[in-house]
Amino acid sequence: MGFQFRAGLGLEPWSVLNQGISLHTGLSMGTATILTGALILLLWVPLRQRPGLGTVSNVIVLGLVMDATLALVPVQHALAIRIPLLILAVLLNGTATGLYISARFGPGPRDGLMTGLHRRTGRPVRLVRTCIEVTVLAAGFLLGGSVGVGTVLYALAIGPLAQFFLRRFAIKGLPPEPSRVVAGDDAPSAPATIAE
Structure with a gap:
């Protein structure tokens, strides 16, 4: 996130939102990131998501690393x-x-939020992630966050990239995490896995 900020070609959607929050509150980008992460956890309740060590680490570490990256990486001017x-x-x-x-x-x-919505709706990870990114982007833009070609690239690429790397890094020998697909006419006959 810090590298994308320093690229100056448009923030990723969550950073657009966090920058908008930062502009209106005076909080640093990292602090806004931490607070946003904590608030998103409330959306987990209806999705029946359970936090873990990775969840807590993400909430705290992501914002701290964002602020550290912005402090260490200078503003870039050359395209x-x-x-x-x-x-x-x-x-x-x-x-x-x-x-x-x-x-x-x-x-x-x-x-x-992405994996919970994937499990609850049965929609592919790439579609769920892309929809989330576009929604967050709209909210951040309305708050005054920086949008550019990098924002569009990220919003369109992160869903497919997340799905690709989830498949590549799946731990062999462990059973796949089941994806509880909402029943419907087009529901698969066997449970899908999170990497699908």
Whole structure:
């Protein structure tokens, strides 16, 4: 998130929201990220998501690392640096999502919202994540967050990247986490896994 911020080509949707909150409250981006993460956990209740060590770590560490990255990485001006920095930021976020969710210590608030909605609706992870990102982006934009080509790239790429890396980093030998699909005419006959 910090790399994408420093690329200056548009924030990822959650950072657009957090920046909008920061602009209206005077909180740092990291503090807004921590508070937003804590509030998202309330949405877990109807989804029957359970927090774990990964969840708590995500709420606290993500905001602290965001503030540290912004303090250590200088503002970039050359487009030849900003474009690769943006691409690296999006790829790292997709990779990190697959890695830490596959470890099964509990997803972070935002990813738990994604996996919870996936399980409750039966919709693919890529579709659920993309819908969440677009909704959050709209709210952040209305609050004055920075939107650009990087925002669009992230919003469209993170769902497919998360699904790709969840499959790649699935721990072999462990049974897949079941996906409780809502019954319907087009529901699969066997339970889907979270990586589908």
